[in-house]
Amino acid sequence: MQVKKSNIILSNLSQYTGELKNKIFTSEHFGIIKYTLRWTILIAPVAITIGSMVALFLWLLTTAIHFRFAHTWLLFLLPVAGVLIHFIYKWAGKSAEKGNNLIIDEIHEPGAGVPARMGPIILITTVITHLFGGSAGREGTAVQIGGSIAALFGKWFKLTNSDMRMLLTAGVAAGFGAVFGTPLTGAVFAIEVLTIGRLKYDALLPALIASIIGDITVAAWGIHHTAYHIDIIAKMPYFLSDYLPVDLLLFVKVIIASAAFGLASYLFALMVHEIKAMFTKLFSIKWLIPVFGGLIIIALTYAIGKPDYLSLGVDAQYPGAVTIPSAFHAGGSDTWSWLWKTIYTTLTLGTGFKGGEVTPLFYIGATLGNTLSGLLNAPVSLFAALGFIAVFAGATNTPLACTFMGIELFGGEHALLFAIACFTAYFFSGNSGIYTSQHIAVPKIFGGYFSDEKSLSEANKRRGYLYSKLYKYSRHSKSKETGSK
Structure with missing residues (x-):
């Protein structure tokens, strides 16, 4: 009798559980389908x-x-x-x-x-x-x-x-x-x-x-994008190659280069904001700001003797011009191309001209990668690709998106190196960025100067305050030294 009663209870419980599962499945997944x-x-x-x-x-x-x-x-x-x-x-x-x-x-x-x-x-x-x-x-x-x-x-x-x-x-x-x-x-x-x-x-x-x-x-609509590719890197024996699946020396070179990419991101973001602030203070008549910015760009172009750092930097104006695609080849970039492009773009955007920052960041990263590949004896196209995505990652604080960009543009073979480059550059760019409205949910360094700010705009104000205090302190120190002498 007890056995029979237990079987009835178990049967009812099983039936109820089945109905509950069906009900949950129906309501939850119907909601997902409806939402999608x-x-x-x-x-x-x-x-x-x-x-x-x-x-x-x-x-x-x-x-x-x-x-x-x-x-x-x-x-x-x-x-x-x-x-x-x-x-x-x-x-x-x-x-x-x-x-x-x-x-x-x-x-x-x-x-x-x-x-x-x-x-x-x-x-x-x-x-x-x-x-x-x-x-x-x-x-x-x-x-x-x-x-x-x-x-x-x-x-x-x-x-x-x-x-x-x-x-x-x-x-x-x-x-x-x-x-x-x-x-x-x-x-x-x-x-x-x-x-x-x-x-x-x-x-x-x-x-x-x-x-x-x-x-x-x-x-x-028939619009095509520029194709980039990384040359095949020959497999060479490396330290502990019988035991490790990765080349540790190449990893170290990537980390060193990525720190430089992060610092380039920081420099770019800082120059954009500072140039805009400086010209706003200098000129009370605001339409003179783009006039002055345009005249500087014209003067720089004729001083350098070539137009390589104007516009996007994707298509070549003449054979042998430094472009993003040329940076993927040995000799396709000058040593300081990345710095010139930084100056040109920050002047353009900081004095009121319009456009984005990302393609110039690609240019800066690819040409800097080209330069560093020679200094570090590393594969040119690989380091150009790493710079391409890493400088962008540091300037926009989007390392995950830029890792995916590397995979979508260059393939997944070097996905680990893409991630290392983007996250290292993100870290070394500090609490800076080209988008001042970005909120800071988790600071890159706890206990740092900018750990309690809510946005990059506040971080920039704090940075400006620190710079002014440092400047006043240095002026005060120099005046004291001069007085003592």
Whole structure:
């Protein structure tokens, strides 16, 4: 009797457990399917529009650059172009001049919104910058196109603040993935760039969907991206090669080079902010800032004697020019090409011209990698590739996204070296970056000067305060020494 009763209880319990499992499976997975379909339907038209705009932008950019190649006298009109850009933003740009930082701010804390005019204005002004020889990139333009289009669709769809954050993140991913042909990188970049030390995975699926659709759309329009490759590295016997799967000496060389890549990232970010602050203080008439910046770039170009550091640096203006592709070959870069490009780009962006920072960072990294490969007796194309992604990782604080970029652009054979380079450069770039609206969730060094700041903007203010205190202290010390003498 007891056995029979026990069997009935077990049978009922088993039946109840089965019904509960089916109920949980049905409700949870139905919700997942519903969520995925909803965001795919929402994002598809947004990403297609972004991809189409990015395709138009890339076509216009290439056309403008090659037109300048054929008409070199256009460089002399760079100061005039700077004035035109200044007044375009003064009359129509308004809050759009904050660029990528405005989009990051809106994702963190929705406020006035991202204006729809941001996309067309940044597209036009970036093409103007490159048409007349300014040294800038294209990522910032694509991201702003993505953010403004996403915001416009979000208003049409009447999304909540939470959904608007997701859609803006997806717009950033679509723009980034489409402009470089790296959809996985675009998705990871969009969630990693917001906060240093923390990833918000809730937007990962919408970002990935948007990035893939944006990339496919650009390809459908017949726009092709520059192909890079790392030469095959001959297998050579190395220390303890019978016991270790990796070349320890090569690892040490990669770490040394990556520390240099991180310092180059720091220098770039610091110069962009300091040049902008310095010229803002020097000139009360603001339209004179781009005039002065344009005149310096013209003077530098004729002092150096070649135009290699103007514009993107991807296509060669003449045979033998230093470009990103040429840096992947021995002798394809000058020793100080990376520094010249840093000066040109920070002057261009710091004095009010428009465009992105990433392609110049690729140039800086690839040419610095080329230089370091000679000093360290290392493979040229490998170190150019490591610099390509690592300087970008340090300047944007996105080491994970840049590791994926290395895999998407160069293949997975050297994935471990990509990760080492990106994370080392990220660490050595310190609490700096080109996007001042990035929040600091986890500082790179606990107990450091900038451990308690909430954003890079606050870190920059603290850094400026420390520099001013150090300057005053040095002046005071010198005056005391002079008085004692």
